[in-house]
Each structure stands twice: as structure tokens, then as C-alpha cells.
Amino acid sequence: MKAIRRFSVRPVLPEPLRPLHELAHNLRWSWHPETRELLRSVDPQGWQAGGEDPVRLLGTVRADRLAALAADRGFLRRLEVAVGDLRDYLTEPRWYQQADSRAGGELPRAIAYFSPEFGITATLPQYSGGLGILAGDHLKAASDLGAPMIGVGLLYRYGYFRQTLSPDGWQQEHYPVVDPHELPLTPLTEPDGSPARVTLALPGGRTLAARIWQAQVGRVPLILLDSAVAENGPAERDVTDRLYGGGSEHRLVQEMLLGIGGVRAVRAFCRLTGHPEPEVFHMNEGHAGFLGPERIRELAAYGIGFDSALWAVRAGTVFTTHTPVPDGIDRFSEELVARHFGEGGELAALDSRRLLALGREPEGVTVSGEGPPQFNMAVLGLRTAQRANGVSALHGRVSRGMFAGLWPGFDPEETPIGAVTNGVHAPTWTADAVQRQWTGSLTDAELWELRRTLREQLVHEVRARLRASWRQRGAGHAELGWVDDVLDPDVLTLGFARRVPSYKRLTLMLKDPKRLRALLLHPQRPLQIVVAGKAHPADEGGKRLIQELVRFADDPAVRHRIVFLPDYGMAMARCLYAGCDVWLNNPLRPLEACGTSGMKAALNGCLNLSVRDGWWDEWFDPDFGWEIPTADGQAAAEPERRDAIEAAALYTLLEQQVAPCFYDRGAWNHGGASGLPGRWLEMVRATLDRLGPKLRADRMLREYITGYYAPAAGAHRALTAEAAEELSGFADRVRREWPRVAVDHVEAATEPPTLGGSVPLRVRVALGDLPPSAVEVQAVTGRVDGDDTLAEPVYVPLKPNGGPDLSGRWTYEGELTLHRPGPFGYTVRVLPAHPLLSARAELGLLALPPEAPADQAAAR
Secondary structure, eight states: OOOSOOOOOOOOOOGGGTHHHHHHTBGGGGGOHHHHHHHHHHOHHHHHHTTSOHHHHHHHOOHHHHHHHHTOHHHHHHHHHHHHHHHHHHHSOOHHHHHHHHTTSOSOSOEEEEOSOBOSOTTSOBOOSHHHHHHHHHHHHHHHHTOOEEEEEEOOTTOSOEEEEOTTSOEEEEOOOOOGGGSSOEEOBOTTSOBOEEEEEEGGGEEEEEEEEEEEETTEEEEEEEOOOTTSOHHHHTTTSSTTOSOHHHHHHHHHIIIIIHHHHHHHHHHHHOOOOOSEEEEESGGGTTHHHHHHHHHHTTTOOHHHHHHHHHHTEEEEOOOSOGGGSOEEOHHHHHHHHSTTSTTTTSOHHHHHHHHBOOTTOGGGOSSSOOEEHHHHHHHTOSEEEESSHHHHHHHHHHTGGGSTTSOGGGSSOEEOOOOBOHHHHSOHHHHHHOOTTOOHHHHHHHHHHHHHHHHHHHHHHHHHHHHHTTOOGGGOGGGGGSSOTTSEEEEEESOOOGGGOGGGGGSSHHHHHHHHTOSSSOEEEEEEOOOOTTOHHHHHHHHHHHHHHTOTTTTTTEEEESSOOHHHHHHHHHHOSEEEEOOOTTOOSOOTHHHHHHTTTOEEEEESOHHHHHHOOTTTEEEEOOOOGGGGGOHHHHHHHHHHHHHHHIIIIIHHHHHOOBSOOTTSOSSBOHHHHHHHHHIIIIIGGGGBHHHHHHHHIIIIIHHHHHHHHHOOHHHHHHHHHHHHHHHHHGGGEEEEEEEEOOSOOOTTOEEEEEEEEEETTOOGGGEEEEEEEEEEOTTOOEEEEEEEEOEEOSSOOTTSEEEEEEEEEOOSOSOEEEEEEEEEOOTTOOSTTTTOOOBOOOOOOGGGSEEO
């Protein structure tokens, strides 16, 4: 018989132990080993049984144990030190405060960071994969740097899902209920003690209400919206049921709650706590895109027109795209969106046609996929944010091509989408042993022993998890004696763990099963592989890939050398990253936006073996690992042939480079010990010392602060209501006049140019009724290829010479300096110019000359 309701009966902590509550409810414990060890010592068995969850621990510890701790002077001294350290961490000035002082107070007073998922700790299961883990690391880095950030998300009552396997290896999903009262959360309340709420209007006169919960991530508050409240109807109560669950309408309402409700929750939070109002709003992917229209509505309530409000909102908004895969972008039918934003729906004060236009896919945009244009959440994000970025240098280039249709006429290289390569939060993902012991002064013998200890810990973890998995699959205890021999702490260990969409190619390693078996069972140089990952519940193809891998790993001949561990999550991941020697990554290039799992492994001295995609394309070095070659030419267009070529390259690398490097034990090493793999340890050192600092989330966040948040805050402050109205009027005038803007004539010297010389240029342009101050006339110069395409162009502003002629044309002049020999070319163009525009392509307007005669197209 099942209970119809559940609740937790919590013991009352003795007065001397009350600070434990403070430590347990600030999630800094999840990345602070000393605090974690103190909490564990309260009840080591209860800590382990409760999944290392301090809130659960304090809710179950026995009264006699609490009484003993309250009388333990040694424990109380440790508790006093831990609480004092936390309070110092929360209040002392950090990097952000020092940087803001140096910048004269130009950094934003607060930043709101919206994400559909946050991976802070396994005890707060509100994440599915890399997007959420990145969001969690973003908040942790903000806390460590002292950045005044507010995280905004949804509280899912069933989280993502727990994964088990059927006897035949098929993924099965389970959704345990998440009770917020059992999590490190506190409700946001009004002054009268009632729960703080936000509400949204839904079609048919319905209302969606959501309660606001708060988690404390170090110095950073994370506010989460929960629709499971009594005043909602059954459908509305289930809006925040599952992460990425439900059909199209369910997802749309979830994203309305995240974007619109999230802005309203931020306003309530700031009103009730005194936290500064955000000057910058950051969308972590398009799921939060409706925050833009909501902020337009806020300004419209003060009588600001739609266009002016849009410019004002854009100024302080940052958008990060995380996927080069069209299927990774949420798209909705315009009819569905119109129904939710029409009469009686949400944002009814706005012109619904204008709102729909913000998310409409333009013709030719490659993200539109199959069928008619849809309301695209990434397009909405890009149109309502003045600054946008991808998450690696390669992904930035891919995104500029992917979304170039939003800025027609411009080369993809000028699409205003930059790049900030992701980073990972080192204190979270670096093993405690590595944090304690790693210094450049460790001898080879000491470093090798550290790495072996981590590998041995992984072996024990794998055996325990594998035994539990087989028991869930129906195996009896007597059948599982073989598990005690699974993996070997002295064997080269590869890790492969991530989500399981098809482009990540979980089963590429199985392309030639005979060759893989030979690698696993090699008599002198064996290797072993630990695999984990979840397929989306609706992804039948991904589930088949998992089943294929599981069936291979179930073979008694190899099951001691390759394992699949179900229910991949943060707790498992940390052990995998630390214990593996090599991290394998073989996606279809360039479909991996960044791929941070290899970063986390590298922080522990694990070497990377990866396709040149995401961050590895940017920072690959033979001292850090190996590059898996990718197929090109015709083979790249034939999936079976491509996979065969790249799998063969993977096997060859393992056979001829990776395994020999690991097992090549020199007679002596500089540490004084014999029988150690000298070259391997050199690579481990290089990974820790040279690669590791690049991979950290604090590096990433500094780049966001200086390159995106500070400029956005400056633009937000500059775009007052009057300035926004002026900029909106400027944009309207330019758009009206642009059909009359043209480059009529380009005149250059006819003498052959010489290195170090210059080419004088005279250009005649028509500006319609626009003044010269409204445009910039540029010469674009650089080397040219055989098709006269400019490479690495340089932009040279030309200056007007006098006033307009009798026909109204203006003459512009300038010089092109010739710094390098070889083929050289130029063109001329006219662009809108305004001090509050952040990029040349922002208005998407461009005027080019008519095609020049061949002998004038380029100077060679």
C-alpha cells in the first residue's frame, strides 16, 4: 500500500550544532572538501547511505549521535572554523570587486543568468547533461570570483530520469519524486510570511501560478520556479514535472514560465531581499528566450514603444548558443505561439504580430530543418540580444554560418556571434587527492602512484555499480562472482561518458568488433573501457546504440575489460574523470559544440583521445593527447565509409601510439624509480600544468565579464528611454532610405602597386536623404584567392570630401596601404553607423558596388 502524501520528520539540532544547517544549505560544500569532510563525520554511514546529501543526513541522524557531537569539543572547534570560513568566503571582496574598482564601477551591478537546467550537485537533480553542468559551473565560478549573479531556472518535481537496464540491455526510465522540502532549498516569502508567487495567463482564461524556491550556491542565489502548487489545475501543476518532457505545448509553457515567469521571479526576489536589479540578462540557450518579450512588456507599461523597448532590451542581453545541431533547438508552430500570446493569453499588451516576427525563421536560415518556417527559440534569442556567442572557437565559426541568414548580404565571418570557450569548475571536478597532492615537484614515481590510486578507486566503484546494475537486471547473487575480476588497476583505462545522441557515436568503437576484442585482450598491452550515458527517453535510436554496446559488454569473453554503467550523473562522473587514463571522444565533426567532459578529465591528469571538435580543435597539442583523424572528401559524405575510416584510425592510434606509450616502461626516470612510462608521465604533467589553467571556469567567466557583461551593462546604462527612442528612430529612417543607398563609382590608381606603397581610392555614393553621419563607407582589403575572394579582410574607413554634388552623390576618399606582396584585392561598401550599434552587421543592411570590370577587381 502506498502513502498518498509524504513528508520528512526532522530532528531539532542542539544549539551548538545549529551552524550545521548553515553549512548544509549553502551548496559550497559540494566543491569544498573540508566542509564536505566535516559533514561526513557527523555520521559516516548515514552520509554514504544518503548519497552524500547533508540535508538528508541532518534529517536522519540519531538524537544520541547529535547529543554526543554537541558535547564533543574537538568537533565543535572544527565546526566553528568551517562556519567562519564560509562566512568569510561570502563577505570578503574577491576578484570582481577589485576589477570593478579598477574599471571605475563599470561592471554590472547584477547579472541574471537563465538556464533550463542547473547541475550544481547530484543532491539537487535538476540537470540532464552538459548544458546544465555548464550552467552549474558558471554559477560556482561567479561565486568564487564574487560576481553578483542570480541564477534562474525551473524546479522539476521528477528531475530528468534515473536510468536502469532491462535484462536484454534496453534503457529503462524511472522518475522518482523530488520533494523540495528534502532539498537544500528555502522558499522565498512575502513580508507576511506567505509564499512568493508569479503568475502567467494561459489560453481559455486559465492561470499558471508558480512558487519561488531559492538555493544558495556559495555567494550566488539560484531561484527556481515550481508549478506544483494547490491553486493550479492538474495540467498547470504538471508544467514543471520533467526536464525536457512532454509534447510541444508542454515545452512551450515550460519555456514561457522560465523566460516570462523567471523575469517576474527576479523582480520579486530583488524586491524582497534587497538584491540589486540585474543590468544584464544572460540566456543560456534559447529555452529562456521569452525573457526578451517580457522585458519589452515591462517597458511598454511605461509608455515606451515596441521598437524602442526592443532596442533597450537588446542592449543589456547576452545570448549563448550551445548547439550546431538543428534538432537541439526548440521550435514551435506559429499557430501554437499565437494562441498563447493572443487575446486572453500572456503579454497581451504587446502586438502579437511583432512578437511572432521576433522568432520567425527567415528564409534560408539553415537551422529551420524540415517543413515550413517555425517560431525558433534560438532566433528569438539572437533577435533580442545585442551580444551572442558560441561555446568554442570552432562552434563560433559554425554558428556564424548556421545563423548567417539573419544578417543577409554579410559574409558569415561578420555574423555578430562571437565565442567564449566553455570552462569547468576545477574544485568540483578535480579529485580531492589531486587537489591535495599535485605540485610540479612530484617525482615521476609519486605521480604514477597518484594516478594508480585514482584508477584503483575507479575499479572498486565500477565493480559496485556493475553488481548493482546486474542485480536490477535480474541476476542472482551467486551468478555475479565474475564481477570481482572486472577491470584491473594496472591496465590502461579509457573512459567514454556523455549523452547518447547519434552524432556522438557511442558505438564507433564497435565498428570492428574483432579488432576491439584484440585491443581489450592484448597479452602485453591490454586496455579496458568504462562507458556510461543516457539517451533521451524519446530517442529510440539512442537506446538502440546503448543496447548494442551493452550486449557487446555482456560477452563473458570481454566483460572483465569493458563495462557499461547505467544512470550516468555527477556523482559517477567525478570518479570516472579522475580514474581514467584516456578520455575518448569521437563525435561527428563539427557537431560537438564544446564537449566539456574531456576538460574535467584533463584536470585530473587524464589524456584526451578525440576528434578535433569543440574545445579540442582549439587546444589540441601532442603533449596533451591524440587527435583522431576525420574523413574528408567524398568519404565524409558517406556515413558508413566515414565511420569505417575514423574507427580504423581510432584502432590504429590505440594500437600504435596510446597503448605503447602507457606500457613503455623505461629503466630509469628522473624521479629515481625504475619501470615507469616516462613519456606518458611527461604528457600527464603537461596536461595538468599547461592545459589545465585554460580549462577552468574562472577563465571562462572572466571572458564573459570583460567581453560581454561589461559592454552590455554599459549599453544598458547608455540606452535610456530617450536614447532608445532616438536609436529606434534612426533605425527606422535608415531602413526606409536604404533602397536609395548605393555605391555608384569606384576610382583607383591605374599604376601597378608596389610593396610598401598605397592605392588611392575615390568612391562616389548615393545616400538618399541620409546624412554622412548615418553611414560608414569602407574599403575592404586583403589577399585574394583564385576566385578573388578576400581572405583575412581589413576594413578601412573612407572619409567624405566636401558636400554632395548636383546629383546628391557624395565623394569619399582614402588610401589602401600594401603591406604584403602577392595577390591583393579590395571592394567598397556602405553600412549604417551609430555609436549605440554594437556590430557592423547589427541592422543587417549593406550596400555594395556593382560588379567592377575584371581589370579593376583586384590589384595584383
